[in-house]
Amino acid sequence: MAQRFDYPPVWLLAALALAWGARHLFPIGAGQSVLVVPGWGLVLVAGALMGAAAARFLRHRTTIVPHRKPAALITDGLYRYSRNPIYLADVLLLAGLIMVWGAHLAWPLVPLLAWVLQRRFILPEEARLRAAFGQATEQYFALTRRWI
Numbered sequence: 001m002a003q004r005f006d007y008p009p010v011w012l013l014a015a016l017a018l019a020w021g022a023r024h025l026f027p028i029g030a031g032q033s034v035l036v037v038p039g040w041g042l043v044l045v046a047g048a049l050m051g052a053a054a055a056r057f058l059r060h061r062t063t064i065v066p067h068r069k070p071a072a073l074i075t076d077g078l079y080r081y082s083r084n085p086i087y088l089a090d091v092l093l094l095a096g097l098i099m100v101w102g103a104h105l106a107w108p109l110v111p112l113l114a115w116v117l118q119r120r121f122i123l124p125e126e127a128r129l130r131a132a133f134g135q136a137t138e139q140y141f142a143l144t145r146r147w148i
Helices: 006-026 034-059 087-100 109-143
Strands: none
Touching: 006 087, 006 109, 034 087, 087 109
């Protein structure tokens, strides 16, 4: 039952809800920050990363769903630069909306979300890739950073 809700978007939504709550409970200059425009920039970059990365999954006909066995090792497109562009986008989206909302007390959620994504999803996914694709995975990991 617990795995039923153990997906990255659930963790991202929880972090966003906490940030939104922090903004309303502690409105320290909310919405009046010089960070609003750069925050929207991060939100746009995050959306572009998510879309481009998701397109790679469709192209390679493999699952985008964590906890499932991969059918392909994706090493092209954005995956030449980052092994986890969707998780990177999740963190950038959170950071961008914290900036837009002026939820300054929510900044600790950014590294916390990155840590949760790495522990709960990235490390197990890397193990599944190693099991499925062996040496090709090791070569890819040696050439491509986990985040950026």
